[in-house]
Amino acid sequence: MHTQFTDQSVLEAANARLDRVFQDFDNVIVAFSGGKDSGVLLNLALAAGDRHGRQIGVFHFDYEAQYQATTDYVDATYASLRGRIDPLRCCVPVLCPTATSMHETHWRPWDPDKREIWVRPLPEDHLGPDAFDFLTDTMSDYAFQERIALWHHKRRNASRTAVLVGIRAEESLDRWRTIAGTQRRYRHAGLPWTTRLFDDVYTAYPIYDWRVEDIWTANACFGWGYNRLYDLFHLAGVPLHAMRVSSPFHNYAKSTLSLYRAVDPQTWGKLVSRVNGVNFTAIYGDTVAMGWKDITKPAHFTWRDYALFLLDTLPEDTAAGFREKLATSIRFWREKGGVLSAETQADLRRAGIPFEVGEKSNYKTDKLPVRMEYADDVDSNDFKLIPTWKRLCICILKNDHVGKYMGFSLTKREMERREAAIAKYRDL
Known part of the structure; x- marks a missing residue:
């Protein structure tokens, strides 16, 4: 378009x-x-x-x-x-x-x-x-x-x-x-x-x-009612383009979860007991503790060591979900490869990380597919696009169970379940 x-x-x-x-x-x-x-x-x-x-x-x-x-x-x-x-x-x-x-x-x-x-x-x-x-x-x-x-x-x-x-x-x-x-x-x-x-x-x-701006112009011109939460957001200093009304617990909302304490303290008190981890996320949701900033690791760990350590500390079902996503990603980068720009490939060379560049990609892009093993860490502006153990650590610390931060696709089983559901209901 x-x-x-x-x-x-x-x-x-x-x-x-x-x-x-x-x-x-x-x-x-x-x-x-x-x-x-x-x-x-x-x-x-x-x-x-x-x-x-x-x-x-x-x-x-x-x-x-x-x-x-x-x-x-x-x-x-x-x-x-x-x-x-x-x-x-x-x-x-x-x-x-x-x-x-x-x-x-x-x-x-x-x-x-x-x-x-x-x-x-x-x-x-x-x-x-x-x-x-x-x-x-x-x-x-x-x-x-x-x-x-x-x-x-x-x-x-x-x-x-x-x-x-x-x-x-x-x-x-x-x-x-x-x-x-x-x-x-x-x-x-x-x-x-x-x-x-x-x-x-x-x-x-x-x-x-x-x-x-068109949204608010229409409300003003026609005198339509609207959610007065936006007035409270404005008073709290939230920028116009950052005002969101959504479920407070998902990945995109957690960095602003603490706003509940400021604009709706009565509801906030109930949220704390409703879902596990709400108070911690409100305090640390936009900090290193939740993986949003430049996280650090114990000095005696590589990022791979730290990722495996974090996985071992998780509940069994949660860890299994991350491991399944990781296996899918490792296999993808090893066998098929992801498209990376020439600048990002140069970052890999400077870091001494071996990789292979394919001749063409099935994606609609001029970038070429890069096949590589998981690296420990890479200093690059496109850090989120590169398969690294540090990126996995950030994903775990963010409680990003879907794996969006790492660019994970759905696993084969999840895709099969989704297709089966669509097929089941298509002809009802």
Whole structure:
């Protein structure tokens, strides 16, 4: 996807996309997180629904442990739209990743076995686990959020369903890649801002080209309500582009977990007892202790020694997950190789690290594949791209159970499980 400037404003472009959605899809759902982007998208979709004389579904996955201001905003939104929308506020005990603990890789919101330490009571008019025949004990929050689109598609006996998601390409490379990386055959009618989830079920990103300033301009111009948490963030000195509303325990949120103490102390007190390691992560989440800065190791250890030592100190299941990811990565770099720039290859030569350069890569890049063994450490601007034992140590210290910091892909077993689930539900 390339940048193309037109005479349309982002508002006009978003409305045109929404009109196309309502023309092509008989069932429309808005994914409403309670954040600034999904809030603006919801207001735009409501207006589009009115133009086309259509009702929309509003899906909110309630994580239980969240800022009180977010809960207040979601409560108020559903209350104001009662009778106008199909409410899909879901409170289910699925597996959600946590980066606050070496002993737990996941936690369950609304876990019935931990009712006495829930952060807050169940909201009114919610959909619980009994509402979903596809729910399993091993289902993740992301899998649930995908699967509910197909569930609602069947529930409404729809011909074609669109799930509107308020992600913006400006937010991160991952979000840009979600939109730009979709192959044409997985788009609806070739539209670059759509992605197929299942047969006749698509996600659509009508505000993908908006900037954060556009979001707040729209709220101001139209007088739309919004999550007042952003006002508290502003008072706490959080930069405009760093304001996020999400589950507090995942990897991207842990460096700002301590904000809960400042802007929502009552909720903070409940978080401490709800999920293992919360207090430690809030104190050290943006420090050496959590692997974010320049970590050090015991002088008598190599980085390989230190990585193996850390693995030996972890709970058995957690260590097994890291070892499986590591084995996959070692095999990848030894047999296939990862693409590295000429500058990064020069860094390897200066460090005296042997490697082989292949002739071509299957990736769409001018960089050539590099095959090598795991190194202990390399001084390079592209440190995160190079397979080193130090990088593994950082991954462990960050409680990065998925291995994103190391660039790990899913293991073969995980990919097979994912493909099996997709195949199972595709034809339901």
